[in-house]
Amino acid sequence: MRTILEHRLASIPVMTVIVLVLPLLFPSGYYYRVAALVLVFALAAIGLNLLMGLAGQVSLGHAGFMGIGAYAVAIGPAHLGVPSWLSFILGAALSALVAYLVGRPILRLKGHYLAVATLGFGLLLAIVFNNEAGLTGGPDGMPVPRLVLFAWPLRGPDTWYWITAASFLIGATLALNLIESPTGRALRAIHDSEVAARTLGVDVARKKLAIFVLSAVYASVAGSYFALLNGHITPDISGFLRSIELVAMVVLGGMGSIAGSLVGAALLVVLPQTLTVLHDYEHMVLGLIVMAVMIFLRAGIVPTVANALVRRI
């Protein structure tokens, strides 16, 4: 039992079953929409989790990459005549390129200094999206054309639910495999001590850059999905609060835990939706819940619960 539970891909079948069974409980399209949003943010959180939980590098600007992906599928078809699906791929490629160029200098910074540098980067992108109104529609945002695949327009929250679910499961499997690969081990060594990792022959700068680029691609893909799902996009997608939200998802769910990213995303997407019944008290309760989870489950929700379960067995 233990060996099964501790297999690196153990969480994949569990998450697959959840994703397949959950729609049976959905009474309306609204639930599909919220669930698809959860999966989109979970995908972005997985990418950030690889960077933060695995490699130990903080990014407070990851929403910037979501913005690149989101505006790619909006601007590509609207202004440049590039089909949506191609814009989607080009957006991911552009995010990777930007991450590569930005990551080279700023990943030399450590800890809080890296945090402020990535924060500045995310803010720069948000400012550009806000001010280049001719291209992006400015603070009001712009509509996102529907994705058409083989003359088949994708519409309806349930369609998007299955697309995002498949993407999430693929993303999660890739991430879990990466964690147990030699690169994953090298990154964990960097997390513990860069000097020690370097002494062991790990090319620290290169590995950090690689994981930064990969996490940017995750965020960009999530951003594109978010834009296509919403049909409208505003600069908020790459704002500071969005970046903070992504970090909070990773930490609440559990740093280094891929299933945790799903739980963290679910918590922070679903909670505000349900707390609206509290009207004015919404933010107070949200803040209290975030604090309480971190104080009582400081390793994050999934690792704490998993540890408790494994100890039982």
Next chain:
Amino acid sequence: MPELLQFTFSGLTVGAVYALVALGFTLIYNASDVINFAQGEFVMLGGMTTVFLGLAGVPLPLAACLAIVLTVIVGLALHRFAIEPARGASAVVLIIITIGASIFLRGAAQVVFDKRFHSLPSWFGNDPIRFGGAAILPQSLVVLAGAVMIVLLLWVFIDRTLLGKAIVATAANRLAARLVGINTRRIVGLSFAISAAIGAVAGILIAPITLTSYDVGTLLALKGFAAAMLGGMGSALGAVVGGLLLGLLEAFAAGYLSSQYKDAVAFLVILAVLLAMPRGLFGRASVERV
């Protein structure tokens, strides 16, 4: 030339507030390694509480004092009920806790106060003082004088009193401080109280110029954090210099380049500084132990 003077003054005014927020970050960080993202909420609480006590008929000077007391109580509560129970948790967990606290405080302000913008009357009227062709608001001078006084008071407190030296000792080495009989828990609580007071004063001083509302804290926390990092985390001098520099950068960028891209210019400069000096302007070099 008058332009330059004008931008310098508006930059210094905003910069003084950033400097006070950054100072609050630095105090708490030194005592406890916590980056307190609720620091901006202290500024909001100071301004908003004064406004609403004033509306309730309390004379403004008394309202300001009460606002500072209330903010200090909130700071102490934050330490006692959110930071203290999570002692020993990793840095990023503590950051998320303070972010949770800032969401909570913003939500509470929304309920207790309201969602509108408010202003306080200027201390010495609104007639600008002409100086070398530039028009300076009297309140700007109040902000600058207030900031200078806080920095001086803080310096005297830290450098000349036993309690202040206990803060320095705790910042330098917590275990050693405990060994010589310093109650480090209480020192950390004290640093939260002082940071809250500094934030509240900043909020009260700046409210007549920039207005205040329940959500001014986020942006200030962000700018204060950036200023503290620009100066070098953990350095009080760095926090003040970083704050003033950030304010000046924004004012010059807004005046000479583009007001839309002023934040962009400020952050580009911060990035450039950090790439050249990875520990900020006044940060200490650290050695990683393996």
